[in-house]
Amino acid sequence: MSSALRAEVGQIDVDAIVVGAGGAGLWAALELAREGIPTAVLTKLYPTRSHTGAAQGGVCAALGNVEEDHWEWHMFDTIKGGDYLADQDAAEVLAREAIPAVIELERMGLPFNRTPDGKIDQRRFGGHTRNYGEGPVRRSCYAADRTGHMILQTLYQQCIKAGVKFYDEYHVVDLVFDGGEADKGGRCSGVVGYKIADGTLHVFRAKAVLLATGGYGRAWRVTSNAHSLTGDGMALAWRHGVPLQDMEFYQFHPTGIVGTGILLSEAARGEGGYLINDAGQRFMESYAPKLMELAPRDMISRAIYQEIRAGRGIGGKDYIHLDVRHLGRKVIEEKLPDITELARIYQGVEPISEPVPVQPTAHYAMGGVPTNLETEVLADARGNVVPGLFAAGEVACVSVHGANRLGTNSLVDLLVFGKRAGIRMAQICKSTPQPGSVQGAERAVRDELLALSTRPSGVRPAEIRRELAALMMDNVGVYRDEALLGAAVKGIAKLKGEYANVRVEDTGSVFNTDLLEARELGYLLDTAEATAVSAYARTESRGAHSREDFPERNDAKFLAHTLVWQGSDGAPATKLDYKLVTITKFEPKARVY
Amino acid sequence: MTQGSSPLASPQKLRNYPSYRGGEGMVAWAFHRISGIGVWAFIVLHVVDIWLIGVNPALYDQLGNIYSSAPGRVMETLLGAALFYHALNGMRIVVMDFWPALTIYHRGLWRAVWVTFFIFGLPGAYIILKPIWEMAA
Amino acid sequence: MASATQVELKIQRFDPERDSEPHWQTLTVPVEPMDRVLDLLTRAKELFDGSITFRRSCAHGVCGSDALLINGRNRLACKLRVEALGRTITVAPLPGLPIVKDLVVDMEEFFDKFRSVQPYLVAAPVEGDGERIQSEEQRDRYDDTTKCILCAACTTSCPSFWAQPEYVGPAAIVNAHRFIFDSRDENADTRLDILSDENGVWRCRTTFNCVEACPRGINITKAILEVSSAISARR
């Protein structure tokens, strides 16, 4: 007899738990280790498989190694890029602390490319400018086109050195709360981990739990995100009464490989690549004459859609060309090797001699679990924190990216706030007693998992996943309106209904990926719902959220962050609240490039 | 420290690697190893038979007759081939050991091994085997 | 699904809760033009048998999850186009590691070896608040070996590892090389010590299977021989 779950339950007591071993989780773990806090890092993938490793472009910091630069400029670009929805105190922290963070990474051994005098080399990247918007600046520190890979490896290496305790291939399936859910003043006191290798459940108790589980791009059909990016941390928090913030702001990266959505990094444009329409024009001339191909992503993605709608897609189809031929073989092969290889393998195109067909691809969640500057999770619009719960990285919304993230700023976000999370958690661990018993905390999730894996008949998860991905692509994509979003909200509710009857074929307890994928589909449905509901309610256009029925930005009404709570007992989400944007240095202005 | 996926992992090891489709390097290594063992086996024999020169010359001469018989000559040819391949490929390895950058040319070097092998090996084999036809004639 | 063609997908199956030996399952799976082997496996799982088990994440060759023995060679399933493979595609787990289930192998042993070479920078703290200086040439010296994604394709393709699982293996040596030749690192000696024992670099027989299998195009054998030379060059 086999069952997807094994009877025995382990219980593990630590001081701090880090869920996720991408850039954010690893740096937090490192800080905790430095402070000597007993920490468990749980990750459903081996740490080096985390999606941080996919980031190609670079990480921005105003080092000024190649030309004059100041963190205030970086801060301004971040805020303007985010269409003034970014909290300016957060953006300031980001831009200031980026500098020591990058230096520290170098000292940890990260192999940055070098300038002729041996310093960290820097290159241009979309939306990063000199002197408050005058023109592109070289701010992105990089290691060929595998900056994220090197960050992930370097942090993991340092964690090994520091003796961090990893629980590899432990899927966190629930959070444990003490004294009620988050919205009832409860405290997070641990997590429930499902050990993938043998199907055992383990309850971890701790004083501080960090969510660093990354994004949820898999909700869309065309996405640059890994299969594993299913919004686990967001959904788990949501289910325990934590609101999600700014979920309507989801970034579409302009240059995904047609069909699969695999990303061709902005580095291609940073090095001087062109975007070309069917008529052979560099069409960005008419959308962002100053920055051209280096304008922020939301603008370029919209420009591409407009070109396609106007019939100027290549051959009238739904893509345009990324052209790097003029850069020459040497630059292409030396500076953009990975990108070149991706085009060759996944598209069968030779970038040295042919233009590469590209289309926008679902890429990055600006929204997520709301936190303050110390990465403590917020329970409401008034800034009350959820004790014991922290979030950093793509899963979190601080909010530094506002309505649209600039290229490279996500890696900065991981470093700066991952580090802050570790430091803050260490403080909390030193001053807080261990929460009460977590005995039996796995019961609820055990029942849910058993229900999934013992249902004799029902829909396959893959069918629902496919429908959801198509729905999100068509209705909650680059351009939106009331009808599309209304249909999306309804469609997601319908799929949630079907999900209640989903059936898992694999009934074993060893490495049951079938069960876990079904579980992940549940997370995707939750995050998709939060996205659609938030988008429906925001009747303006700002950053990545473009309403065709409300094309203007409306600062009078919407210079505020959306918070959305999960409906009770499976009902659709209806509870929303707004939190004013923090403005310190830069008054909102029209956003032109 | 890591808590990984081991405990339930089956002690089963996959035994299908004999069917691994390795490249030139793997074939070169397999031949090198087989030829090395072969030559080694012969050397063991050979030292003993040389020793016989001192202790029992008559027996040594008898052995010499075996070596120069038709089957003996075929064996000698194979031995020569093994030694020659092993020597050439051995130099290929040593060259790469000294200049690791040459590893990118390992396939080219392997081809060179075979070209040399046949250029010198075929005439050599002819010389060793010729007496067989002469004996038959 | 518009599927003009299809292929025979032969998968090695093994469920420790049911089977005592691995066995083969053959499925006829529809193919689409730009499909990679990972797409086939996913489709087979979605259409025919949800219990087919394999690891995957990034789906574009950067995370190292899905290295598998495909048509007799170690390859990343997400990076190998189906059209290059003919009508029958045979997929088995990486050779030489214990099988957990189907295509999933136990990676602990592999990561242990990686960790054993001290794969992290060891250097005295620097003064001031700037970065360490490293010239472009010094940076280039170890560039190749920074590309490793720890997929294990190399180590499990190595005949020397099959023969002797104690061999530290090419992947670990690659990661040691990355630090040994980094001008900023001060711990090369210890790593050379670690790699000079019986199960270290000497077990490499220059068979080049590793190089041929590496999805990142790292010249692994060169790296290994550079480490051997470095050990040999010490007093």
Next chain:
Amino acid sequence: MSAQKYSLSGRPRPTGSRVDLYVWRAVRITSIALFVLALAHFSITHFVYEVGDQSAEWVRQTRWNSIPLRVLDWGMLMAVLVHGFLGMRTVMQDYVPSRIRQASLIGLYAIALLLFVLGTQVIATLPMR
């Protein structure tokens, strides 16, 4: 796995033994020597002279009628023993199960010693002419 673990992994602590380095070097050095000596030896015995003509008497009177030639052949013998047996050690390290590896290696070295004695004896004691 041994109780003595190296750092965080399961690998045993390096012993600091340099045996394998020396073996590696010895195999490379002798291989270069053998490339000349062994190939020359094979060519002389097969192409310069006819195999069938090389009787015990002939060896004594012609080939080993000079001290330098005997020394050279002895050198070749040493190189072959070092190279061949260290090579076989490598092969056995790969394929002989660890239970019996130590014993088998001792057997291997014993054969090497025997050959060393036999070979040296005949080269040193065979009377000239």
